[in-house]
Amino acid sequence: MSTSTLAAPTVTEQRRARRSPGGGPTLGRPGFAWALPATLFFGLFALAPLVLVVVLSFTSWAGLGSPEFVGLDNWQRLARDPVMINSLWLSVLLTALGVLVQTPLSLLIGVWAAGTQRNRAVLSAIFFLPLLLSATAVSVLWRALLDPNFGVPGQAPWLFGDGNLFGSRTGAIAVLVFVGSWQFIPFHALIYQGAARAVPAVLYQAAEVDGAGRWGQFRHVTLPQLRNAMITSVVLMVVGGLTTFDTVLILTQGGPGTDTTITAYYMYEQAFRSFDFGAGAAIALLLVVVATVISLIVVRVSGYDRMRSTMEGL
């Protein structure tokens, strides 16, 4: 049964492709049946919960008994909640800092790793190690390494002062940006490495003939060729940054005080620490809206939606 439905579009597709008049075969689009499993999955695990979260955000529920409908109560409370408003700014701040720190570093590492230097493979393998570790393990590790008395700060007071990294707002934010970067730069470097490998060698040969040095080649050939990779990487960073959760949970628990309570963590805190699922759902929804708006802006500004090929004229 399933085989026949799955096989059907292929046949049609081939026929259509063969029958297409003129030039080469036009690309046939697969039928809806192909998208069915993914659509079902998406509907069940993404859309349905989203709808339920919308409903829940208008109720008061502590996990006991039935949720009580309270209208706009949760929303009004959140609008007046200084922690909520601050958490949105913090999420944006952490995301922006993440993009600013990670992009240049992963770009350089990625381009370097795409080359053919000696020891490149060995060093790359070491660079990519953090990628293999879970965010939880990474956070636990850095929490221990940054202990003010027995970790790195205790050994380097000239750099860290009294080592109160987790006790001050600036320190805690810096730690989160640093650990996030340490963990995710390898991933983005991998994207850049792949893209840099795909740059046709003829472009460099042409640049060399035109008298471009190493910097000139990087500036005028590599960078423009990596445009699409960069957009991909930044969109991933933005979405990942806005939904960061595990590093905050383990490294700072939103502290000191509420100084690193970003929106995703605040949602968890309201729902699963304070058992206020209504407020938690409202925050979750707000996060969805904010992340969607920001992603749309990035897509618009970067021209991702009409992404042009970097291979024109080759």
Add this chain to the structure above:
Amino acid sequence: MTVRTRLARVVALGAALALALPLTACGDGDPAAGQDEIHILVYGDATNKVEKQLVDTFNKTSKVKAVLDTIPGADYQTKLQTIINTRQAPDVFFNWGGGSITPFVKADLLLPLDDMIAKDPGLKENFLPSVFNTAMVDGKAYGVPMRGTQPVLLFHNKKVLADAGITAPKTWDDLLAAVKTLKGRGITPIALGGGDQWPTQMWYQYLYDRVAGPELFAKALGGDKSAWESPESRRALELLRQLTDAGAFGTNFDSVKFTDGGSPTLLSSGKAGFELMGSWNYSTHHDANPSFAADGLGWSAFPSVPGGKGDPRNVVGNTNNFYSVLKKTRHPEAVAEFLKLQYSDEFVQAQLSIGNLPTTTNTEKFLDGATNPDYLKYQFTLVKEAPSFQLSWDQAYPPAATTTIHQAVQQYCNGRLDAAGFIKAMQSLQAG
């Protein structure tokens, strides 16, 4: 059931799942299957050994069989909250008394134990009263102590104190003097795991109790928010400020944690002189550094404060853990029999053998046979003679209040909040 409430439940459950899915991957079987079973749900940790043993003892004689279910540590309260009103709910469950069960009592889910106690007065009389009272809500008993007590003590490093020529402080002025001396010697006077927040809270609990007695907090917990702005409350905050201003905790205490071994190592390595901590601190040191636990670790009661109304014999901490019973259990008689085991000699000996200090009246006669009798006897006498045993604030209030309390105690201690800010934060709490 009307269609509307059913719909509401389905929606709620679905949403809870949606929220919970990425966070917890919990998969238990269906414990509600057997007719002649009672399910005992406990916090999963090393003490489960004892609980297992008691369940086995119970099953030898009982027709209704007990089944022990465990939920690993950190997820316990969350998981309990999500199943307690469903068919997966246990018959008997572990809790911390106080605020951890108040929401369930208010939702009419728990069985008052007064009838069981009327049939077997031993279910109340065989426990130390200051402990048993923690699981009373609105004058009714809802829990029976089932593990060990964990009072908070002022621990010290014997060698550090001896080298500095000081003794364990009896009064607040002694403590301030000790802080000054230790600071002068380049040692952090008091180790504080501020990153965990609850160790900071211990200082407030003791100071409020010593300054005002247990009544102030009881009043606040009962909903009288003026308690927080009373002169006693301000006085307690002032004393704490004296301590932080004297540099008692150093400057980086908010980056230090107890849970990752940070503050205990400060104490055991001699980089700090004191640490205010729960009685589990002994086993923490015993695991990490047995010779320090045996010879280097000293302890004393929290000092008295000048002009304080609170009895200096009062203690604060985790009184004990409790077994509470769900109203809808099918076998209340079997449950009552099971609860009786919690004051048996077998229970006491099994708890002592793994280092817990039970709070039954028959505990005392077994203390000599324990591995560290001095430490256990000191604690037992302390708890037995305490006119009041204040349950930790974050457990006295319902779980919803924990985050607010923790943030407020941290922010006043590190100077981000002033007294007025702290008072305002505590007044925002919903009554327990």
